[in-house]
């Protein structure tokens with residue numbers, strides 16, 4: 001079989017906000033750039049972001065306050081240089097998006113309206129009703145397309161060409177035909193989004209399977225802070241579909257079976273507007289202690305009825321539709337039922353502040369970059385504040401795009417290392433093996449077991465025994481994965497094959513989550529260990545870097561946090 005090789009200056013994997021804003025910058029600077037994406041760009045998960053994007057625009061607000069809230073929210077694990085860069089560029093990022101055509105909601109004076117979000121000292125989230133991500137995604141796609149960026153959508157990237165610290169391409173196949181192609185480039189950027197699908201109850205799109213993380217990890221590259229998975233407080237009962245934090249920002253109340261507004265016990269000042277880690281733990285605790293509501297007593301109420309029809313229809317129309325469709329409840333008249341849902345990945349592919357992927361704590365790779373939710377730069381540390389992630393994707397996407405363009409312009413820095421057909425061998429072997437395997441395990445069953453057990457054993461509350469149990473479950477699942485059989489052996493739209501590849505990726509990165517969580521014997525941000533309930537700055541004010549060997553074993557190292565003007569303090573709300 002002969003494998004076509006196509007050549008570009010830069011190849012970007014992912015067409016969400018991070019990938020699109022990078023691609024547009026590169027094209028504007030006259031580089032030949034291709035975006036590969038397994039979905040149509042407008043179906044990227046960025047389009048599901050409802051609530052908002054942070055920027056300190058108001059007179060009483062400031063960049064320092066935005067930084068402070070972000071760092072305190074992160075439980076002091078965020079790198080303060082990266083936070084400073086993002087927060088100081090946030091106002092400009094909003095104006096940039098607006099000039100390109102993003103229509104933000106307005107206040108009575110005609111200024112960009114801003115709503116309250118958890119853990120913020122000031123209403124700071126700019127929004128377009130409750131369709132903020134979609135508005136921004138449409139704008140960015142339009143603008144990237146207008147610049148003439150090349151797109152190949154419904155292409156699945158399954159491997160990278162990487163040797164001795166240098167990346168020179170990716171291997172991908174056309175989902176329509178299974179045609180395998182090598183994309184050879186001087187620079188590769190990953191912008192593949194989050195990995196919430198490793199959990200049963202989650203708010204994420206089906207595509208959020210963390211492919212890039214495992215693709216890089218299989219080449220010996222590290223993953224950072226994987227134990228920090230954010231559980232959003234308000235997922236719809238049963239499914240985990242998101243009720244944006246905007247619902248609490250607009251005044252939503254959380255009520256238990258006794259009719260108590262229970263957040264007054266856990267966060268007397270901020271109540272429902274405490275940060276997500278704290279609210280999720282409070283909800284879960286109420287349920288565990290028997291004060292849950294709903295058929296299985298595994299939810300609490302989110303009550304918005306006091307807001308009235310006008311506010312709900314003007315500011316939360318999408319949320320109302322979702323609750324009507326999936327619960328049959330009209331939030332104008334009735335409280336709806338919610339529980340915590342796996343939502344966001346703070347950890348990911350470690351990058352330095354320019355977007356270069358790290359090889360280890362001291363060295364970066366060449367020609368390899370990442371931005372957005374798949375990366376860890378780390379602006380969110382141990383817990384992300386609502387409305388900081390769309391900002392991260394949009395700002396760092398653009399910033400990394402600019403940096404790649406600069407690196408491409410440097411003489412003798414990024415040169416094309418010519419690829420040859422043998423570079424596709426790994427990817428072809430993996431695909432052939434899945435197509436030909438005749439075992440007796442089904443992908444859907446293994447995935448269900450993975451998701452259910454991750455939610456149970458590595459969820460909101462963790463303890464050594466549950467994590468050790470999960471480690472064993474993952475080892476067994478990986479063994480059974482070697483024995484799968486898919487029914488569809490054809491080359492046309494083979495979704496069985498894609499789901500099998502995705503499951504392989506999920507099993508690999510899930511191991512990093514569990515190993516990182518076992519080793520981190522403290523509670524910080526979203527990582528809560530019942531057996532170590534306190535934060536331990538002496539031993540754990542540091543980032544985890546995990547490396548996987550050929551047998552799937554994980555080795556952990558630690559990397560210093562970049563501190564700055566905000567000294568670690570006890571975190572109260």
Ligand SMILES: Cc1cc2nc3c(=O)[nH]c(=O)nc-3n(C[C@H](O)[C@H](O)[C@H](O)COP(=O)(O)OP(=O)(O)OC[C@H]3O[C@@H](n4cnc5c(N)ncnc54)[C@H](O)[C@@H]3O)c2cc1C
Nearest residue numbers: 014015016017018038046051052157193372373387389390
């Ligand atoms: C329901 C929901 C609501 C949210 N609301 C908010 C909010 O209000 N405010 C906020 O700040 N944050 C919010 N977030 C988080 C935020 O939306 C995301 O973190 C951010 O949009 C991620 O952008 P991204 O560009 O990194 O990735 P995504 O938008 O997820 O895009 C990933 C891209 O990678 C591609 N891809 C992945 N794997 C492959 C592969 N193997 N081959 C080819 N292509 C691949 C996909 O096709 C896709 O184009 C929300 C998240 C969810 C799930």
